[in-house]
Amino acid sequence: MSDLLQTIRGLSKKTESKIVMVVLDGVGGLPLEPNGETELATAKTPNLDALAATSQLGQVELVGAGITPGSGPGHLSLFGYDPLHYVVGRGALSAVGIGVKLNKGDVAVRGNFATLGAGRVVEDRRAGRPSDEKNAEIVAQLKAAIPEIDGVPVEIYTESEHRFVVVFRAQGGEVLGANIGDVDPQAIGVPPLRAEAHDDASVKTAGLVNTFVDRAEAALKDDAQVNGVLFRGYSDVPHFPSFDDAYKLNAACIASYPMYKGLASLVGMDVLDVPGEEDALEGKVQVLREHWEKYDFFFFHVKKTDSTGEDGNFAAKVKKIELFDALLPDILALGPDVLCIVGDHSTPSKLSTHSWHPVPVLIRSDHGRKDLTARYTEEEAQRGSLGLRHGTDLMPLLMANALKLNKYGA
């Protein structure tokens, strides 16, 4: 356990107060022109504006200066787990997120369906983002084609859109290594990479991955759009101190997408079922309301602010921010003692990808100092009273605002 988390663990106490952490995935943005407005500043957000007027604002850097967080490290940091210390592979996250239990020795791998063109070059790293139904069909086809490789059982799970998960099940006490290079070249116009083992324990696993790629391409060769697979994020089974242990919080996750559910599950949150399609914002608020009495911490995840940013669609990201704004009164009506609005990283539409820019954070509680910020935007957050902080400072601040931390020392 890291020093800070260990300290907080020694100070945390159980109380009746309730904390809601809303993660607007990838919410931080950039202006399209120098000194222009970001997506947040462009959005019409009367409810967030009103909230900001009585809240504390600031900025968080989830991993470190200049470092662009992946979704896993970004969320771990928000949850108080220093992502340079607590490392979890995307494969393990995804597997846990869809309810797959990993056993010692197994390796879970995150895959993308891709479109390959002539000469096997990658034309689309997301195969045009197929529907979830199409994804399930392709997965069924692969399951039939690749039930095992060299005696190692292979499990294939549908995730969403272009994403799937493969679990290689170790047999007879064998431990499969997970220290393997990417198949995904993270570029188009070039062929997929061959997976390379980075240590002796991973040589067999790299062979399994490469054989999987070959047999998948053979099985999918008649599909013009979904005809290749790319892998990155191989992982064995991680271990984390739980939210209950570290914070004495009875925590619930309200999210629609597997990765975020998986991450919450890794830190010991109960993952609640959310009715509805895709982001299902209304369903999430309904679940929050129905479980309000049972938990004292809610991780409320909104995905589409990130997806629209990744698609480079400034206007769509603005719209998704406005959709969340419309729901905010329903969350406030429940009367959380501490409400936090934050992102796990920035995803500026201008860059069409995650970025290193700090994320605006808002904390509403009855225990704040005067903070004259008027809106939840990057610019306002820069002059907020919380300052610029590392992401792992957030949970201690929320716990403190909820009066859930004892004094340090006599």
Added chain:
Amino acid sequence: MSDLLQTIRGLSKKTESKIVMVVLDGVGGLPLEPNGETELATAKTPNLDALAATSQLGQVELVGAGITPGSGPGHLSLFGYDPLHYVVGRGALSAVGIGVKLNKGDVAVRGNFATLGAGRVVEDRRAGRPSDEKNAEIVAQLKAAIPEIDGVPVEIYTESEHRFVVVFRAQGGEVLGANIGDVDPQAIGVPPLRAEAHDDASVKTAGLVNTFVDRAEAALKDDAQVNGVLFRGYSDVPHFPSFDDAYKLNAACIASYPMYKGLASLVGMDVLDVPGEEDALEGKVQVLREHWEKYDFFFFHVKKTDSTGEDGNFAAKVKKIELFDALLPDILALGPDVLCIVGDHSTPSKLSTHSWHPVPVLIRSDHGRKDLTARYTEEEAQRGSLGLRHGTDLMPLLMANALKLNKYGA
């Protein structure tokens, strides 16, 4: 390697983008009167002002709060090497800077010529800043007088003005210790200190240093101005991860003074020859232009902003800032993807020495948020969007702005 540098090393990638880091040595200042203007704020800098209008500003602390950086630690921090972790003596820096190769066991020492008065008290720690020619004459005199001490070969090198370097060459596998107290009292009106060994391995070296001081004073006794030597900064041979290894940058140093060239050389930069005398600003810009295609990182050093501050000459420091401002358009004309203006420490004319005050930093790239700072000054930097940061955050931010860092985690 420190954790942060190790992390950045794992994320860095080679791209075509170019970064220019301009270090205005000692640029941070202080007002002469409470709430007055600093040297930067007093200077007329139309080009820096225009640049600031479309840049991000902030402040860096190179070592830590309240800690006044020497030039070595200040630059190491700017280059991303935590100066509390990567320690290099001034002697080693100077030796490397004038092209002297140090071997295992040798000790390099930085010296100042000084003026001693009656009772051996220090009257001028810089002997009136002698000309480089005078410096070379004195060094020749000392070389003749002190070729060796107790069988240890002594090499003496001219540096510039009042500065020189002594290398004690270890013989037959002996390792000379470098853990020795200063001879320089860093004050006037008192005699030089006797060098004291701080560990057993350095007892012999301390004796060599004290003998050198005695024999140098004997040799120089007829010179009214240059008649003493002061030492501080003893060092053996340091080892650093290279810029190429850590950042995948092909880096060049454009500097006139030996220490800065030495430091750049220690981290693996190519040190380019600069035509011209002293700061040779036009020569530096010419070298930058001529080597523009060959490198993707340029460390561009301006010295006189510090020298004038150390001389306590407010007006002269203002003038040196304005001289740089006049050259800025030539640098901008090359179209760097990322341009950074920063200092390695503050040198307020009011204090006539380095100080602990944070240094204003400016980053210009196409990937910045709105930042309504209008000038590159201490006051504007305080409200800049980059916040107040440790110096080692700078390189990751420059790398990120140049799109040279991969995402951390999936």
